[in-house]
Structure formats: C-alpha cells, structure tokens
Amino acid sequence: MVVILDGKETSAKIVEEVKSEVDKLKAKGVNPILALILIGADPGSTRYVNLKVKRAEEAGITTQLHHLETATTEQAVSLIKKLNADPKIHGVMVQLPAPKEVNEGEIVEAIAPEKDVDGLSPVTFGKIVLGEKSFLPAGVEAIMELLKRYNIDPEGKHWVVAGLTSWLGKPMAALLLNKKVEVTAFAAGDLRLPEFVKQADVLCIEVYKKGAVTADMVKKGVVIIDNGNNYEGKKVFGDVEFEGVSPLASAITPVPGGVGPLLITMLLRNTVKAALAS
Amino acid sequence: MVVILDGKETSAKIVEEVKSEVDKLKAKGVNPILALILIGADPGSTRYVNLKVKRAEEAGITTQLHHLETATTEQAVSLIKKLNADPKIHGVMVQLPAPKEVNEGEIVEAIAPEKDVDGLSPVTFGKIVLGEKSFLPAGVEAIMELLKRYNIDPEGKHWVVAGLTSWLGKPMAALLLNKKVEVTAFAAGDLRLPEFVKQADVLCIEVYKKGAVTADMVKKGVVIIDNGNNYEGKKVFGDVEFEGVSPLASAITPVPGGVGPLLITMLLRNTVKAALAS
Numbered sequence: 210m211v212v213i214l215d216g217k218e219t220s221a222k223i224v225e226e227v228k229s230e231v232d233k234l235k236a237k238g239v240n241p242i243l244a245l246i247l248i249g250a251d252p253g254s255t256r257y258v259n260l261k262v263k264r265a266e267e268a269g270i271t272t273q274l275h276h277l278e279t280a281t282t283e284q285a286v287s288l289i290k291k292l293n294a295d296p297k298i299h300g301v302m303v304q305l306p307a308p309k310e311v312n313e314g315e316i317v318e319a320i321a322p323e324k325d326v327d328g329l330s331p332v333t334f335g336k337i338v339l340g341e342k343s344f345l346p347a348g349v350e351a352i353m354e355l356l357k358r359y360n361i362d363p364e365g366k367h368w369v370v371a372g373l374t375s376w377l378g379k380p381m382a383a384l385l386l387n388k389k390v391e392v393t394a395f396a397a398g399d400l401r402l403p404e405f406v407k408q409a410d411v412l413c414i415e416v417y418k419k420g421a422v423t424a425d426m427v428k429k430g431v432v433i434i435d436n437g438n439n440y441e442g443k444k445v446f447g448d449v450e451f452e453g454v455s456p457l458a459s460a461i462t463p464v465p466g467g468v469g470p471l472l473i474t475m476l477l478r479n480t481v482k483a484a485l486a487s
Numbered sequence: 488m489v490v491i492l493d494g495k496e497t498s499a500k501i502v503e504e505v506k507s508e509v510d511k512l513k514a515k516g517v518n519p520i521l522a523l524i525l526i527g528a529d530p531g532s533t534r535y536v537n538l539k540v541k542r543a544e545e546a547g548i549t550t551q552l553h554h555l556e557t558a559t560t561e562q563a564v565s566l567i568k569k570l571n572a573d574p575k576i577h578g579v580m581v582q583l584p585a586p587k588e589v590n591e592g593e594i595v596e597a598i599a600p601e602k603d604v605d606g607l608s609p610v611t612f613g614k615i616v617l618g619e620k621s622f623l624p625a626g627v628e629a630i631m632e633l634l635k636r637y638n639i640d641p642e643g644k645h646w647v648v649a650g651l652t653s654w655l656g657k658p659m660a661a662l663l664l665n666k667k668v669e670v671t672a673f674a675a676g677d678l679r680l681p682e683f684v685k686q687a688d689v690l691c692i693e694v695y696k697k698g699a700v701t702a703d704m705v706k707k708g709v710v711i712i713d714n715g716n717n718y719e720g721k722k723v724f725g726d727v728e729f730e731g732v733s734p735l736a737s738a739i740t741p742v743p744g745g746v747g748p749l750l751i752t753m754l755l756r757n758t759v760k761a762a763l764a765s
Contacts, residue, residue, distance in 0.1 A: 314617075314619055318610070330613070331609075331610045331613030331614050331616075331617060331619065332596070332609045332610045332613055333613065334612070334613030334616045334617060335608070335609030335610055335611065335612030335613035335614075335615075335616070336609050336613075337616075338609075338612045338613070338615075338616055338657050338658070338661050339592075339609060339612060339653055339657065340653075341592055341609065367679070373664050373665075375617055375618075378664075379616050379617065379664050380616070382660070382664055382672075383616050383661060383664075385672075386651050386656075386657050386660055386661075386672055387651075389674070390673070391671060391672070391673040391677060391679055391683060392671065392672055392673070393669060393670065393671040393672075394660075394663075394664055394669070394670055394671075394672075395668070395669040395670070396667070399669060401645070401669055405669060
C-alpha cells in the first residue's frame with residue numbers, strides 16, 4: 210500500500226512546533242528576527258517574499274523586510290554585513306533570483322553562515338559537502354523531514370537525483386555524499402534518465418517535464434519525491450505520472466501538496482534554530 | 488589498446504609550463520609567493536610540507552613556511568588572516584591533517600577563497616558544487632588535467648566515484664554535478680560497489696583496498712583513475728588489480744605514477760594562477 214507523503218499536514222504540525230519554540234524563546238527574552246532582502250520589483254519575487262513575511266509573523270517571528278528597489282551589488286553586500294553584525298537579527302535571506310544587474314553570487318556569499326537560514330550560500334554548500342553542521346536549503350530540509358516524519362530510513366538505499374538545480378538537486382546530492390547511500394545524479398534533459406530511474410530505491414526528481422516518469426520506468430517499492438512544477442493553466446503537475454506510478458511506489462509525494470507546503474516552514478524553523486544557537 | 492595515463496611524464500611537462508609562467512610573472516615584477524602553514528610536528532606532515540617547499544622553490548616560486556610547533560585555533564586563524572591581507576602573498580595552505588587540539592575546519596575556513604590554492608576550504612567546496620569559478624583540490628585538478636592531456640572527454644559518460652574522502656571523492660563528485668555526465672558516488676566499504684563499478688564508463692576509486700576491483704568487475708573500455716595507496720612493505724598498490732584489469736580498460740592510471748606525481752604540481756600551478764589573478 211503506497212504511503213502519500215502529505216506535505217500540507219506535515220507542515221501544519223511543524224508550524225505548531227515552531228510556534229511553541231518561539232514562545233519558549235520569547236519567555237527567555239529572545240525575540241527571533243528574520244531579515245528578508247528583496248532587490249528589484251519582480252512581481253513573483255515580491256509575492257513570495259510577502260508570503261514569507263506573513264507566515265513568519267503568524268508563527269510569532271518578527272520580520273524586517275528590506276526592499277531595495279534599485280541597488281548595486283556593493284549596497285546589497287553592505288546591508289548584509291550590517292545585518293550579519295547585528296546580534297538582534299537571527300536569520301538573513303535574499304529573495305532569489307536577484308535582478309541581473311547585481312552579482313547574485315557575491316551577495317549571497319556575504320551572508321554569515323550562522324544566519325544563512327535559506328542555506329544557499331557557497332560556504333553553507335561547502336559545509337554540506339563536507340558533512341559539517343550547517344543549515345540546509347529549504348527543499349533539501351523538507352525532503353529529509355518528510356522522510357523522517359513518515360519513518361522512511363534514507364540510508365541503505367540507491368538515491369537517484371534527477372535534475373540539478375542549485376537550490377535542490379545539487380545540495381541534495383551533496384548532502385547524500387555524507388549518508389550511507391549510493392547516489393546517482395544528473396541534470397534535467399539527460400537521455401539516460403530511464404536507465405537510472407529504473408534503479409532508484411529513492412527518486413528525487415525536478416526536471417520540469419510532466420509525465421517524465423511513467424509506471425513502466427520504476428522499480429516496485431520506490432520512494433518518490435516529486436519536485437516538478439508543471440503548470441497547465443492553473444493546474445499544476447509533477448514530473449511523475451502520479452496515477453500510474455503511485456500503485457508501484459512504497460511512498461510518494463503528491464503535486465501539489467508534497468514538498469511545496471514545507472518550503473517556507475523550513476525557513477521559519479531554521480530561523481528559530483538560528484535564534485536558539487545565538 | 489589501453490592508454491597508460493602517465494602522471495610522472497605529465498607532471499614534468501606541467502612543471503616546465505609553471506616555470507615558464509613564473510618567469511613571465513617575474514619579468515612583470517610579480518614574485519609568486521606561497522605561504523605554507525604546518526601546525527605541530529607530525530613526521531609525515533613535516534616531510535610532505537618540506538617536499539612542497541622544495542618543489543615550489545625549484546619551480547621559482549618563493550615559499551614562506553610558517554611552522555607553528557604549538558598553536559591554538561585562534562592563533563592559526565589570526566596568522567591566516569594576516570596572510571590573506573598581505574597583497575604580496577598569493578597562495579595560503581595549511582598542511583592537513585592538523586593536530587586534534589585545533590579546529591581544522593575553522594582554520595581552513597579562514598583562508599580567503601582567492602588564496603585557497605589547496606582548494607580545501609568550505610567556500611571553495613561550495614563554489615565547486617555551484618559550478619562557480621574556484622580552485623580545485625589537487626587530486627581533482629590532477630584527474631581533470633590527466634584526462635585533458637590524453638584527450639579523454641570527461642563528458643557524456645557515467646562516472647562512478649568510489650570512496651568519498653573530503654580531499655578527493657567528495658569534491659570530485661561535486662565538480663561532476665556541473666558536467667554533462669551521470670555520476671554515481673558512494674563511500675569506501677559500500678557492499679554494492681561491484682554492481683556500480685560494472686556500469687562505470689569512468690571509474691574514480693579511492694577505497695584503500697588492494698584488489699578491490701578485478702577484471703570480472705569492469706565494463707570493456709572503462710577509463711580508470713586509481714587513487715588507492717595500499718602499501719605492502721615498501722611496495723605500493725592501487726585499489727585496482729592492474730595486470731588483469733588494464734587489458735579491458737581504454738585508459739588507466741598506474742599506481743605508483745598516476746595521480747600522485749601531479750598533486751604537488753597542481754598546488755604550484757594554482758599558486759601561479761593566484762598570482763596571475765592578483
């Protein structure tokens with residue numbers, strides 16, 4: 210019987226845990242603060258950063274939204290350095306993608322590792338590869354948390370990571386270099402995808418192609434983490450053909466309602482962790 | 488016909504190229520300087536760092552050996568910060584492993600990325616994962632260089648990285664996340680090694696077990712990079728049973744004489760690159 214990895218329900222539980230941690234922190238006189246930096250005026254980024262603010266405030270986390278309508282790389286870096294140095298601020302994140310006029314890499318690199326609650330800076334990535342303690346990018350943290358909550362041991366398995374975005378596939382593969390697993394990774398568009406999907410005990414996929422994985426392609430009992438977001442009008446589909454594949458899987462994330470609902474929640478939990486460690 | 492990837496000969500050629508670059512730099516008034524930090528008095532580390540000094544000086548690179556017989560983490564970090572800030576110093580490296588009394592991670596993390604000629608700091612590793620420009624650890628750089636010099640295209644192949652040390656397997660796998668390859672990685676001691684070795688178009692192995700790979704285990708035409716160093720008395724063997732396997736391979740590194748002779752050479756070349764970029 211396939212287990213549906215319900216990200217919505219799991220997220221709701223974790224939000225309650227986060228709220229309770231925030232209350233405990235406040236009782237100790239620590240007020241968790243998340244600084245969010247938005248550069249430019251991209252409507253998608255603006256909407257998403259506003260949603261983060263709303264969700265943080267609902268969980269009792271104070272937010273500081275720094276909206277730089279126009280900014281040079283130096284100005285953004287200088288703001289981040291100020292936030293790094295401010296002991297009242299626990300988490301610092303930059304809404305990505307940043308506008309093309311600035312050097313996104315340099316900006317993200319400026320965030321102090323202990324405040325990098327989005328887990329996307331190079332030093333955080335390096336710590337992940339090296340197996341050192343660090344924050345994880347929200348998607349990676351969400352996947353590991355879903356497996357944990359459903360008592361699925363990530364180890365002793367052959368993981369196949371299909372799709373290597375810098376926010377998900379790459380750090381996921383990097384994390385797995387430190388687990389007792391075999392991990393096979395390749396970018397979206399790889400023609401040998403079927404050959405490797407067939408071997409997967411755990412498939413973590415983000416190739417942005419509806420129906421990229423069908424029932425004939427998977428091994429019975431596979432755990433599937435589908436990170437695809439393929440829109441047809443207002444309807445969204447994953448990369449895996451859910452109806453056909455799910456009866457063969459031992460566990461699978463639905464799309465929508467799998468990893469997605471956990472993303473902001475993981476950011477909030479990381480902020481609380483940063484406050485606890487401060 | 489198998490091609491023997493001759494690290495000794497390749498290294499000798501590159502040393503000549505390095506010398507010529509050093510001469511050009513000196514003619515422009517730039518004197519390349521490598522700072523090497525040795526903490527403690529481990530005989531192996533002392534010998535190796537002295538060899539690096541000797542080889543650097545032979546190539547015309549000035550060295551500064553900082554031998555801290557005893558040091559706290561803070562003292563080592565403070566020395567590194569001084570070297571980072573000194574525009575006359577182009578490369579900074581710490582001989583690893585550092586003694587247990589200091590925090591090796593924290594020390595290496597202090598090296599500025601643009602002077603991290605050993606390529607072992609977390610921020611360098613993060614840049615490797617992200618596909619950003621950075622130095623590479625000597626072993627990884629050596630492997631990519633050997634393939635290049637022998638006109639072996641690393642792309643379009645299934646790489647199997649067996650053994651995940653922090654100086655070789657992990658950064659190798661991280662680099663491959665940015666190439667057009669499929670990469671499968673797992674740690675030494677993994678029981679499914681034969682299953683994956685059989686699939687390898689390129690096998691990069693460092694599991695420290697003589698005879699870990701025998702002729703019956705490989706695919707015809709495989710490229711083998713053997714990083715094993717298994718001593719029997721004064722004789723050293725790789726992880727791959729060379730006599731039996733080499734007739735099946737399209738290319739293979741001998742042990743000794745494969746990747747090993749290139750390691751210090753890559754450090755020297757990185758120092759020249761750092762001087763060129765300074």
